[in-house]
Amino acid sequence: MALIEVRNVSKIYHLGGEEIRALDDVSLDINRGEFMSIIGPSGSGKSTLMHILGCLDSPTHGTINLDGVMIQGASRAQLATLRNQKIGFVFQFFNLLPKLNVLQNVELPMIYSGIGRRERHERAMEALKQVELDHRVKHRPLQLSGGQQQRVAIARALVNNPKIIFADEPTGNLDSHTGAAILELFKKLTAEGRTIALVTHDPNIASRTRRRIEIRDGKITDHVDPTLAGLKEA
Numbered sequence: 001m002a003l004i005e006v007r008n009v010s011k012i013y014h015l016g017g018e019e020i021r022a023l024d025d026v027s028l029d030i031n032r033g034e035f036m037s038i039i040g041p042s043g044s045g046k047s048t049l050m051h052i053l054g055c056l057d058s059p060t061h062g063t064i065n066l067d068g069v070m071i072q073g074a075s076r077a078q079l080a081t082l083r084n085q086k087i088g089f090v091f092q093f094f095n096l097l098p099k100l101n102v103l104q105n106v107e108l109p110m111i112y113s114g115i116g117r118r119e120r121h122e123r124a125m126e127a128l129k130q131v132e133l134d135h136r137v138k139h140r141p142l143q144l145s146g147g148q149q150q151r152v153a154i155a156r157a158l159v160n161n162p163k164i165i166f167a168d169e170p171t172g173n174l175d176s177h178t179g180a181a182i183l184e185l186f187k188k189l190t191a192e193g194r195t196i197a198l199v200t201h202d203p204n205i206a207s208r209t210r211r212r213i214e215i216r217d218g219k220i221t222d223h224v225d226p227t228l229a230g231l232k233e234a
Contacts (some may be wrong), residue, residue: 002029002030002031002032003030003031003032003066003067003163003164003195004029004030004053004064004065004066004067004164005029005063005064005065006026006027006028006029006030006053006062006063006064007027007062007063007064008025008026008027008061008062008063009023009025009026009027009049009052009059009061009062009063009064010023010024010025010026010059010060010061010062010218011023011045011048011052011057011059011060011218012060012061021218022045022048022218023045023048023049023052023059023218024045024217024218024219025062025219026045026049026062026215026218026219026220027062027220028213028220028223030053030164030195030197031195032163032193032195033190033193033194033195034190034195034196034210034211035186035187035190035196035198035209035210035211036196036197036198036209036210036211036212036213037197037198037199037200037205037206037208037209037211037212037213038050038197038198038199038200038213038215039199039200039201039202039203039206039212039213039214039215040201040214040215040216041201041216042201044215044216044217044218045215045216045217045218045219046199046201046215047168047199048218049215050166050168050197050199052064053066053166053197054083054087054089054166055071055074055079055080055082055083055086055087056079056083058071058072058073058074058079059072066082066086066163067086067163069082069086084109084112084113084160085113085160085162086162086163086164087162087163087164087165087166088156088157088158088160088162088164088165088166089157089165089166089167089168090150090153090154090157090165090166090167090168090170091153091168091169091170092168092169092170092172092173093173094141094146094149094150094152094153094173095153096141096149096152096153096156097141098140098141098142099140100140100141101137101138101139101140102128102133102136102137102138102139102140102141102144102152103121103124103125103128103137103138105141105152105156106124106127106128106152106155106156106159107120107121107124107159108156109156109159109160110123110124110159110160113160123159124155124159125137127155127156127158127159128152128155130155130158130189131151131152131154131155131158131185132151133148133151133152133155136148145178146173146174146175146178147174147178147181147182150170150171150173150174150178150182151182151185154182154185154189158189158194163195164195164196164197165189165194165195165196165197166196166197166199167186167196167197167198167199168199169199169200169201170182170186170198171183171200171202171205172200172202179205183205183208186198187208190210210225211223211224211225212224212225
């Protein structure tokens, strides 16, 4: 069974008497351990899809099975619990707290989970080792480069051992060399069994993932899987 199964999902808004379909009858599977991308221009529906898959919002119609849990119709409290237990997020602007050091930023999700201080420290250090930043634990975010800040954000996304990490334009605020290094880190993490869904508007970024799903006007318009197409993985 796929890690996430999406069936006939629509998200409809009503503005000024007009019906706007941000998502229109979308169906897809995200498999365990894959590195895939959701690509589309601004306003295509890709961010709406990520918000729904990431339990930040609920669909108007359709069903979503996340690791055996049906999430459509869940309350805000239930969605918050699912986010904390099963999902990690990485964003374009890192979203690190400037007054906390690197270790404290990575520990933050575990505080919300009620994990004790010693275990928080051990798990945060292990996550920072995975992104090769365990030597910068006492630094604050503004003392780090953009690429280092993004690595801290990735470590923070890893500490609760999520089923899937959603990365929303994770290289958009980085230079091309640093962005390529972040993508290589994602590929390394998926080789270790992590599941990562990257949301982007950039075809060059999407081409680095194993599978690419394109969305336009709320519908899936293209689905590229290099393995099925007989192509080499980027």
